[in-house]
Amino acid sequence: MRSIFSMFARSPFKPLASHIDKVRACVDQIKPLFAAQLAGNYDEVQNISQKIIQLEYESDKIKNDIRDHMPQSIFLAVDKRDFMHLLSAQDDIADSTEDLAVILRIRQLANPPEIKEPLTQMVDHIVMSALSACDLIHELENLLEASFGGAEAEKVEKACHQLATYEWEADKKQFVFAQKLFSLGDSLSAADLLLWNEVSKKLGAVADKSEQIGKTLRIFLAK
Amino acid sequence: MDLSTILLWFGILACVYMACNIGANDVANAMGTSVGAKSLTFRQAVLVAAIAEFAGAVLVGGHVSDTVRKGMVDPNLFADMPMHLVYGMISALVAASIWLHIASSLGWPVSTTHSIVGAVVGFGFIAGGADAVHWGKVGSVVMSWIVSPVMGGLVAYGVFRFITVFILDRDDPVAQSKKLVPFMVFVVFVILAISMVYKGLKNLKLHLGFLDALTISLIVGAIAFVIAKILVQKVKAVTPSDLTQQFISTEHIFKFLQVITAFYVAFAHGANDVANAVGPLAAVVSILDTGNVDMKVQMPLWILTLGGTCIVIGLLIWGMRVMETVGKKITEITPSRGFSAEFAAATVVLVCSKLGLPISTTHTLVGSVIGVGMARGLASLNLSIIKKIVVSWFATVPFTAVLAMLFYKLFIIFLP
Numbered sequence: 001m002r003s004i005f006s007m008f009a010r011s012p013f014k015p016l017a018s019h020i021d022k023v024r025a026c027v028d029q030i031k032p033l034f035a036a037q038l039a040g041n042y043d044e045v046q047n048i049s050q051k052i053i054q055l056e057y058e059s060d061k062i063k064n065d066i067r068d069h070m071p072q073s074i075f076l077a078v079d080k081r082d083f084m085h086l087l088s089a090q091d092d093i094a095d096s097t098e099d100l101a102v103i104l105r106i107r108q109l110a111n112p113p114e115i116k117e118p119l120t121q122m123v124d125h126i127v128m129s130a131l132s133a134c135d136l137i138h139e140l141e142n143l144l145e146a147s148f149g150g151a152e153a154e155k156v157e158k159a160c161h162q163l164a165t166y167e168w169e170a171d172k173k174q175f176v177f178a179q180k181l182f183s184l185g186d187s188l189s190a191a192d193l194l195l196w197n198e199v200s201k202k203l204g205a206v207a208d209k210s211e212q213i214g215k216t217l218r219i220f221l222a223k
Numbered sequence: 224m225d226l227s228t229i230l231l232w233f234g235i236l237a238c239v240y241m242a243c244n245i246g247a248n249d250v251a252n253a254m255g256t257s258v259g260a261k262s263l264t265f266r267q268a269v270l271v272a273a274i275a276e277f278a279g280a281v282l283v284g285g286h287v288s289d290t291v292r293k294g295m296v297d298p299n300l301f302a303d304m305p306m307h308l309v310y311g312m313i314s315a316l317v318a319a320s321i322w323l324h325i326a327s328s329l330g331w332p333v334s335t336t337h338s339i340v341g342a343v344v345g346f347g348f349i350a351g352g353a354d355a356v357h358w359g360k361v362g363s364v365v366m367s368w369i370v371s372p373v374m375g376g377l378v379a380y381g382v383f384r385f386i387t388v389f390i391l392d393r394d395d396p397v398a399q400s401k402k403l404v405p406f407m408v409f410v411v412f413v414i415l416a417i418s419m420v421y422k423g424l425k426n427l428k429l430h431l432g433f434l435d436a437l438t439i440s441l442i443v444g445a446i447a448f449v450i451a452k453i454l455v456q457k458v459k460a461v462t463p464s465d466l467t468q469q470f471i472s473t474e475h476i477f478k479f480l481q482v483i484t485a486f487y488v489a490f491a492h493g494a495n496d497v498a499n500a501v502g503p504l505a506a507v508v509s510i511l512d513t514g515n516v517d518m519k520v521q522m523p524l525w526i527l528t529l530g531g532t533c534i535v536i537g538l539l540i541w542g543m544r545v546m547e548t549v550g551k552k553i554t555e556i557t558p559s560r561g562f563s564a565e566f567a568a569a570t571v572v573l574v575c576s577k578l579g580l581p582i583s584t585t586h587t588l589v590g591s592v593i594g595v596g597m598a599r600g601l602a603s604l605n606l607s608i609i610k611k612i613v614v615s616w617f618a619t620v621p622f623t624a625v626l627a628m629l630f631y632k633l634f635i636i637f638l639p
Contacts, residue, residue, distance in 0.1 A: 002248040002323075003545065004332050004589050005255055008553040009605035073607035077599045145470045145557065147383075147599050150392035152466050 009074050013140055015066045016087060020137040022059035023090050026052055026097040027130040027206070033101065034123050038116055042108050049101035056098040063091050077144055078220045089212040090137070093130055096205040103198050110192045112184055118177040122200070125170035126207045132163050133210035136217055143220070153221050160214035167211040174204050226638070227511045230309055234507040235529070237316035241500035242530045244323045245335050246537025250276060251545035252585045253492045253568075254485060256592070258546055259553035260561035262481035265546050271482070272489045272542075273535045279493025280531035282419050283576055285522040287495055290579045291339060291502025295364065296347030298506070298516045300355045305510045310638065311350050312503035314630035315342035315623075319499070322623045326615075332608065333615040334583030338623045339499040340364055345624025346631045364580060368616065371571055371582040372590025379567035379594030386559055387598065395463045396473045401455045404476050408451035409444045411483050411566065415490065416440035418573050447483075454479055477558035484565040491572040492584045493531060499581065501530035556592075560600045564591040586612055 029052045036044035066087060076083055139156050146152035181188075181196050188196075254268045263271060292312075301308040319338040326333040340361075347355045393399045421436035431439070455476055461468045505526050509517055556564075568588040575582045589608060596604040 002252070002327050002330065002332050002585070003255075003549065004252050004585055004608060005259075005549050005553055007589060007592065007605050007608040008259070008555050008601075009603045011555050011602035013602050071605060071607065073605055073610075075593075075596055075604040075606045077596070077602050142466055142470060144602050145474075146391050146466075147387045149387055150396070151394055151463065151469075155466065 009071070010069065012066050012070060012074075012076070012083065013144060015062060015069075016083075016090075017137055017140065019059055019062040019066065019087070020090055020134050022055055022062060023094045023097075024131065024134040026055045026059065026094045027127060027134065029055070030097060030100065030127050030130075030206075031123060033104065034119065037104055037109065038111055038119070040111060045104050049105045052098055052101040056094045059091070059094045063087060077148070079223065082216055082219050086137075086213060086216045089209045089216065092209040092212075093133070093206055096202045096209065099202045100199060100206075103195055103202065106195060107191065109195055110188065112188060114184060115177065115180050115196070118173065118180045122170065122173040122177045122203060125166060125173045126203045126210075129163060129166040129170050129207045129210040132159065132166060133213040136160065136163065136213060140217075143217075148221055148223075156217055157221060160218050163214040164211055167207045170207040171204070174200055174207075230313065231507065231511055234309075234313050234316065234504050237313060237320055238500045238504040238526075238530065239533045240320045241316060241323070241335070241339070242497070242533030243537030243540070244320065244327065245496050245500060246276070246534035246539075247541035247545065248323075248327055249335060249492060249496060249585055250489065250534065250538045251542045251549060252588060253488050254546055255549040255553065256556055256561040256564055256588075257481055257485035257488075258550035260478075260481060260556045260558045261550075262478040262558050262561060263485055265543070265550045267482075268485065268546055268550075269538065269543055271486050272538055275486045275489035276493035276534050276538070277531040278419070279490035279495075280497035280534060281524070281527045283490075283494035283573070284497040284501065284527050284530065286579045287498035287576050287581045288502040288505055288522055288527075290360070290364070290581055291343060291498050292506045294360050294579065295340065295343055295357050297351065297355050297357060300351040301516050305514065305516050306638075307350055307635070308516060309507050309510050310634035311346035311627070311631050312343070312506045314346050314627045314634060315339060316500075316503045317630055318342040318345070318623045318626035321626060322619065326619075331615055331618075332585060332589075332611055333619045334368075334586055335496055335499045336581045336583045337368065337616065337619040339502070340581060341620035341623035342627035343503065344620075345627040348624070349628040349631055367575060367580040367582050368586070371575060371580075371587045372612075375568045375571045375587040375590035376594030376597070377567075378570060379563050379591035380598045382566055383560065383563040383595045383598040383600045386563060387600075390473065391470075391559070395461075396469050397458065397461045397476070400473050400476045401458065404455055404480055405448050405451040407480055407562075408483060409448040411480075411487055412447035413440045413444035414570060414573070415487055416443040418490075418494070418577065451479065474558050477562055481558045481562045481565065484562050484569065488565045488569040488572075488584075488588070491569040491576065493534060495572050495576045495582065495584055497527060497530040497534060500533065501526045504529075555602055560595050563595050563598075563600065564588065567591040567594060 029048050033048045036048060136159055142152045143156055177200055250272050254272050257263045258265050258268045298308060319342045322338045323335060344356055344361055389403060390396050390399045417436055417440040420431055420439050421433060458472055458476055461472050505522050568591040571587050572584050595601055
C-alpha cells in the first residue's frame with residue numbers, strides 16, 4: 001500500500017506525561033520518607049527508599065524509550081532541544097529524589113529536635129514546587145490543542161509564575177534549615193552533618209529542576 | 224474477434240486495473256485524516272468516498288483527462304498511423320499499472336498521476352521523436368507537481384492560523400466557533416458547488432454560464448449555511464473557565480465541518496485522478512471507433528463512469544482495509560487540524576483540475592498536513608516522508624517512461 005501515514009509520527013508528548021506521572025509517584029514519597037526519618041522509624045525509611053528506587057527505575061525506562069523513539073526527521077510543535085531539556089528536568093527530579101532515598105539509607109541518621117521544624121517546612125515547600133511542575137506537564141495536552149495561545153496559554157503562564165514563587169520560597173526555607181543545621185555545630189557528628197547537608201542540597205535540586213520545567217514551558221509559549 | 228476488439232478490451236482492462244489501484248491506495252490517503260480524527264467511522268468514510276469519488280470523476284474528471292489524452296503528446300503526428308497511438312496509449316496504461324503495482328507492494332508514496340504522465344511522455348518521445356512531445360505543457364505539469372504541495376502547505380497554514388487566531392485563542396472558543404463555522408461551511412459549499420456546475424455539468428448535457436453557476440452555488444451555500452447554523456446551535460455552551468471542555472466541544476463542532484471536507488477531498492480526488500485511468504482509454508476508444516485521430520472528441524460519459532465505478536470498487540475491495548488500519552493508527556490529528564489540511568488540499572487539487580493540470584492529490588495532502596504542522600497544529604510529524612516523495616518524483620517518471628517505450632516497441636514489432 002502506498003500510504004503516507006508514516007508522517008503521523010507517534011507524539012512524544014503522551015509518553016512525556018506518563019514519565020511525569022512516575023516522577024510524581026517518586027515525589028509523593030518524599031513527605032512519608034521524611035516523616036519516617038523524623039520519627040526515627042528506620043525500617044520504614046528503608047521500605048520507602050526501596051519504593052522510590054523502584055519508581056525511579058521505571059521512570060528511567062520511559063525516559064529511554066522517549067529518547068530512543070525520537071527520529072532525526074521528527075518535527076515537533078516545540079523546539080526539539082527544548083523538549084529534550086524538559087525531559088531532562090523531569091528525569092533530574094526523579095534522580096534527586098532517588099539520591100535522597102539513598103542518602104537516608106546510608107546510616108541511621110540522627111534527628112536533632114532543632115531541625116525538625118525547618119526541615120518539615122522545607123520539605124513541604126519543595127514538594128509543593130515539584131507537584132505544581134507535574135501539574136504543568138499535564139497542561140501540555142490542552143496547550144497543544146490551543147496551539148500555544150489563548151486562555152490556556154495565559155493559564156500556564158500564571159502557573160509558571162506561581163511555580164517560580166514556590167521555588168523562591170523553598171530556597172528561603174532551605175536557607176533557614178542550613179542555618180539551623182550548622183548552628184548545631186559540634187553537637188552533631190561530622191557524618192550526620194555531612195549527610196544532612198547532602199539532603200538539603202538534593203532537596204534544593206528537586207525545587208530547581210521543578211522551576212526549570214516552568215521556564216521551559218514559558219519558552220514554548222514565547223515562540 | 225478482430226484485432227481492434229482485442230485492443231479495446233486490453234485497454235479497458237488496463238484502465239480498470241489503474242482505477243482500482245487508485246481506489247485502493249489513493250482514496251485511503253485522501254480519507255485517512257477524517258478517519259484518524261474520528262470525524263467519520265471508517266464505514267461512513269467508505270460511503271462518503273464512494274459517492275464523492277464517483278461524482279468528482281463524472282462531473283469534473285474530463286478536464287484533466289484531456290490533458291493526459293492529447294495535451295502532452297501531439298496526436299496530429301499520428302494522423303497517418305492512428306493505430307500507433309492506440310499501441311502507445313495502451314503501453315502507457317500498462318507501464319503505469321506495473322509501476323504502481325511495484326510501488327504499492329513496496330509501500331513507496333508514488334503518485335498515480337506522475338506514473339501515467341511519465342508513461343505517456345515516454346511513448347510519445349519514442350514514437351514521434353522529441354517534437355511529438357509538447358514540452359511546454361509537460362514543463363507546466365511538472366512545475367505543478369512542485370507547486371501544488373507548496374500551495375497546499377501555504378493554504379493549510381493560513382486556514383489553521385485563521386482558526387487559531389479567531390477561535391482557539393479566544394476566551395470562549397465554543398461560542399466563537401458556533402459563530403464562524405457556518406461561514407466556513409458556506410465557503411466550502413460554494414466552492415464545491417461551483418466546481419460541479421460550472422462547465423462540469425456539460426458531461427450531463429447541461430450548459431451553464433458562469434453567472435448561472437455562481438447563482439446556483441451561492442444558493443446552495445446559503446442553504447448549507449442555514450443548516451450548519453441550526454446544527455451548531457445544538458452544541459451546549461461551555462463556561463469559558465472550563466478550558467478542557469471548551470476544546471472538546473470546539474473539536475466536536477469541527478467534526479461537522481470535517482465531514483463536509485471529507486466529501487470535498489474525495490470529490491477533488493475523483494475529479495483529478497480518474498483521468499489517469501480513463502485519459503489514455505478515451506484516446507484508444509476514439510481511434511478505434513472512427514479510424515482516425517480526432518482532436519475534438521468528447522470524453523464519452525461511459526468511460527468516466529467506468530473509471531469512477533472502478534475507483535469505488537478498488538476502494539471497497541482493498542481500500543477499506545487500508546482505511547480501517549489508518550483510522551486506528553493515526554490518533555494525533557484532531558478535526559480542526561484535519562479540516563485545515565483537507566480543505567487546503569482539496570481546494571488546490573480542484574483548482575488544478577479545472578486548469579487541466581494533472582497533479583498528485585496525495586502529495587498535495589502531505590504538503591497541507593506539513594503546513595498545519597508548521598502552524599504548530601500538530602504535536603509531531605515525521606518529515607522523512609518529504610525525502611521519500613522527492614525520491615519518488617525522480618524515480619517514477621523515468622521508470623514509467625522507459626517501460627512505456629519498451630511496450631510500444633514490442634507492439635510495433637509484433638503488430639505492424
